[in-house]
Amino acid sequence: MNASTAPGSVMNTDLNLPGRRSGKVRDIYTLPSGGGGSDRLLIVATDRISAFDVIMPTPIPGKGRILTQLAVFWLNFIQSRGLARTHLLGTSVSDVPESAFTGSTKRSDLDGRVMLARRCRVVPIECVVRGYLEGSGWKEYQQTGSVCGVKLPPGLRQCDRLPEPIFTPATKEEMGKHDENISFDRACEVVGRPLMETLRQRSLAIYSAAAEYARARGVIIADTKFEFGTAVDDPADQGDPIVIDEVLTPDSSRFWPADSYAPGGPQKSYDKQFLREYLETLVASGKWNKQAPGPELPPDIVKATLGKYQQARDSLVA
Numbered sequence: 611m612n613a614s615t616a617p618g619s620v621m622n623t624d625l626n627l628p629g630r631r632s633g634k635v636r637d638i639y640t641l642p643s644g645g646g647g648s649d650r651l652l653i654v655a656t657d658r659i660s661a662f663d664v665i666m667p668t669p670i671p672g673k674g675r676i677l678t679q680l681a682v683f684w685l686n687f688i689q690s691r692g693l694a695r696t697h698l699l700g701t702s703v704s705d706v707p708e709s710a711f712t713g714s715t716k717r718s719d720l721d722g723r724v725m726l727a728r729r730c731r732v733v734p735i736e737c738v739v740r741g742y743l744e745g746s747g748w749k750e751y752q753q754t755g756s757v758c759g760v761k762l763p764p765g766l767r768q769c770d771r772l773p774e775p776i777f778t779p780a781t782k783e784e785m786g787k788h789d790e791n792i793s794f795d796r797a798c799e800v801v802g803r804p805l806m807e808t809l810r811q812r813s814l815a816i817y818s819a820a821a822e823y824a825r826a827r828g829v830i831i832a833d834t835k836f837e838f839g840t841a842v843d844d845p846a847d848q849g850d851p852i853v854i855d856e857v858l859t860p861d862s863s864r865f866w867p868a869d870s871y872a873p874g875g876p877q878k879s880y881d882k883q884f885l886r887e888y889l890e891t892l893v894a895s896g897k898w899n900k901q902a903p904g905p906e907l908p909p910d911i912v913k914a915t916l917g918k919y920q921q922a923r924d925s926l927v928a
Contacts, residue, residue: 619657619671620723624713625706627652634660635677635861641706641726648843650699651727652706654720655681655856659915661886662900668907675722676919677859682725683927684820684858693816696853697727697839730839730854735797736780736789737809739817742832743770744864744877746791747778759793767874769832769866775817777810782837809838809851820858829880829925830871832864860922867921880922885915 622637629640639652655674659666678701685698703720711717740747740757747757748768756762758778766772779797780789798806813836821831838851856862860881870878888911892898898905907915 619669620654620674620715620719621656621658621669623654623656623715623719625652625654625710625715626712627706627710634658634663634665635674636856639710640729649729651697651729653725653727655723655725659861659882659885661882661889661904664900664902664904666885666904666907668912670912670916670919673916673919676923677856677861678723678725679927680859680923681856685853687820687823688816688853688857691819693819694812694853695850696857697730697841697855698725699728700726702726727854728841728852729843730841730852732782732837732839732854733801733805733809733851734782735801735806735809735838736782737813737836737838738778738780738791738833739775739813739836740778740833741772741775741817741821742830742864742866742873743772744768744832747833750791758791759795769871769875769877770873775814775821777814779806779809780835805851809836812836812838812851812853816853816857824865824926825868827925828868829922830866830868830877831858832866832877834858834863860919865922880918880925882915882918884918885911 625639627639627641631638635656635658637654637656641650641652643649655677657669657671657673659670659673682698682701685696688694689696701724703717703724705726706720743751743766750757751762751766755764757776760776760778763773777794778791779794780791782789794806816836817834824831836853836857837855839854840849840851863881865880866877867880889898892905893900
């Protein structure tokens with residue numbers, strides 16, 4: 611299955627709007643105000659999927675809509691609980707002018723895929739919160755007994771719940787490069803201690819509230835990452851950071867079903883860990899080397915991956 615044969619999928623967009631940028635999953639445009647107000651960002655979630663920082667050539671049809679539904683739900687959750695302000699302004703495709711649709715992308719392609727957002731200066735730090743010991747944190751703990759400079763109790767097992775959630779920042783690298791875990795002090799050197807103190811407090815507060823909500827619905831949020839920025843169009847903000855980009859989706863988090871949680875090894879998941887495990891079998895057999903281009907994904911892997919995202923959405927979105 612590829613981009614041209616996957617029905618209903620959106621692999622790329624070609625809107626006639628300025629400032630186009632393309633990330634691993636999202637295409638971002640500037641939406642001119644037309645006078646009076648401030649320019650906004652138009653963020654379109656495609657059906658691209660990446661693993662090991664490589665975009666796969668095969669789309670996951672409908673994934674972008676699920677990501678948008680989850681991200682919008684959580685951004686509203688964060689704002690309604692007073693945990694932080696966010697960049698979200700709206701989700702209506704009708705705000706995109708007809709003049710934007712001069713190429714192959716149609717208005718109907720964007721249904722359920724768009725967020726209109728405030729333009730922000732991005733803080734160049736990934737704000738990672740871990741409630742459980744897995745992934746790069748587990749690897750680092752095995753070597754040092756710490757994660758990003760945070761000392762942890764001895765004898766923890768893979769996927770053990772931590773005594774309390776920890777904040778473990780990472781560098782925010784350009785696409786194609788791996789983000790690097792760093793200590794809190796190193797993050798302070800990059801953007802300043804007062805800002806990092808604020809980001810740590812807000813990230814931990816958001817994670818704790820979201821984890822409690824999710825656990826009540828049978829989902830463990832093992833870890834997640836947030837991004838923050840400062841709005842360029844609101845002097846009243848005075849540089850106060852707001853939540854930007856996606857938040858608490860299967861692309862940025864580890865979601866585990868609570869009813870099968872068993873520490874001491876890998877967990878079943880509602881995220882793209884399933885895809886990573888499939889790709890690792892290709893690496894082990896010498897069929898892929900974790901470099902671009904990624905391998906085409908067989909239909910059963912596409913279907914099962916989409917199913918994981920659907921399970922996360924159906925469990926979490928009220």
